[in-house]
Amino acid sequence: xxxxxxxxAERACWRVxxxxxxxxxxxxxxxxxxxxxxxxxxxxxxxxxxSPFEEEEWMLDVMEWTIVNYxxxxxxxxxxxxxLLLRDLSEEGERFVANSxxxxxAWRICQALVGMLRESERLEDLNESPLHDWILDAAQGIxxxxxxxxxxxxxxxxxxxxxxxxxxxxxxxxLRPATSSNLDGSACHLVANRLKCSYETVRGIxxxxxx
Numbered sequence: 001x002x003x004x005x006x007x008x009a010e011r012a013c014w015r016v017x018x019x020x021x022x023x024x025x026x027x028x029x030x031x032x033x034x035x036x037x038x039x040x041x042x043x044x045x046x047x048x049x050x051s052p053f054e055e056e057e058w059m060l061d062v063m064e065w066t067i068v069n070y071x072x073x074x075x076x077x078x079x080x081x082x083x084l085l086l087r088d089l090s091e092e093g094e095r096f097v098a099n100s101x102x103x104x105x106a107w108r109i110c111q112a113l114v115g116m117l118r119e120s121e122r123l124e125d126l127n128e129s130p131l132h133d134w135i136l137d138a139a140q141g142i143x144x145x146x147x148x149x150x151x152x153x154x155x156x157x158x159x160x161x162x163x164x165x166x167x168x169x170x171x172x173x174x175l176r177p178a179t180s181s182n183l184d185g186s187a188c189h190l191v192a193n194r195l196k197c198s199y200e201t202v203r204g205i206x207x208x209x210x211x
Contacts, residue, residue: 011055018062019045022069036069052173059173060194063166067195070158077154078108082116085109094130100146105154107145110134163202164209166191177210178203 019041044062049055085093093113099106113131117123126132137143170187171177178188188202195202 012049015049015058016045022062022066037065040065041069055173056170056175056190059166059169060190063162063191064194066162067159070162072152072155072158074105074108074152074154075112077157078105078112079116081109082112085113086116097130097134100134101143102146104146104148160205160209163191163195163205167202167206168210177206 023038023041044058044065047058049058085096096106096109096113100110110131114126114135117125117131126135134143167177167187170190175185175187175190177186179186188206189199192199192202
């Protein structure tokens with residue numbers, strides 16, 4: 001959930017937390033061949049922010065860094081989803097098992113769940129889980145990974161989340177998130193100008209993710 005932070009001292013602490021989360025993310029990728037601009041991340045961490053304008057610029061810079069340095073990886077995304085599902089394998093697990101017949105991402109999430117249960121020596125949890133039949137079906141060839149069709153719907157998830165996060169936080173500095181016309185004067189305009197894309201594109205992403 002996006003959090004509203006209005007106190008300046010709290011916002012300073014929040015900025016450190018935002019960048020710390022990104023640092024931990026890039027460190028967790030390890031030696032997988034990713035090229036990450038850590039120096040830019042350090043510069044953003046050390047930068048002093050003294051005015052609403054400077055904070056807007058800081059958030060736009062963080063958004064831009066995130067889009068450039070975070071790369072969509074379906075396996076990483078599946079593992080993150082599986083981590084959340086480990087808390088309760090019943091209802092949500094059943095939904096992903098059902099979707100795994102037609103959805104390649106749901107299949108990857110089920111695979112990740114089984115692997116994580118094995119790593120944590122919790123395979124007994126599968127006995128009362130919808131994943132139990134999924135494993136047996138997969139082992140016998142009754143169920144197989146669905147074929148990917150068309151464009152991956154998650155391909156732009158990093159960009160869209162970064163844009164939504166940036167618009168929300170710029171709104172908290174004082175700008176409206178969007179306007180009813182194409183005239184300048186909103187957070188969506190600032191983001192569109194920075195990314196050199198249309199205002200309508202950014203506004204569409206904001207509205208879709210902010211429902």
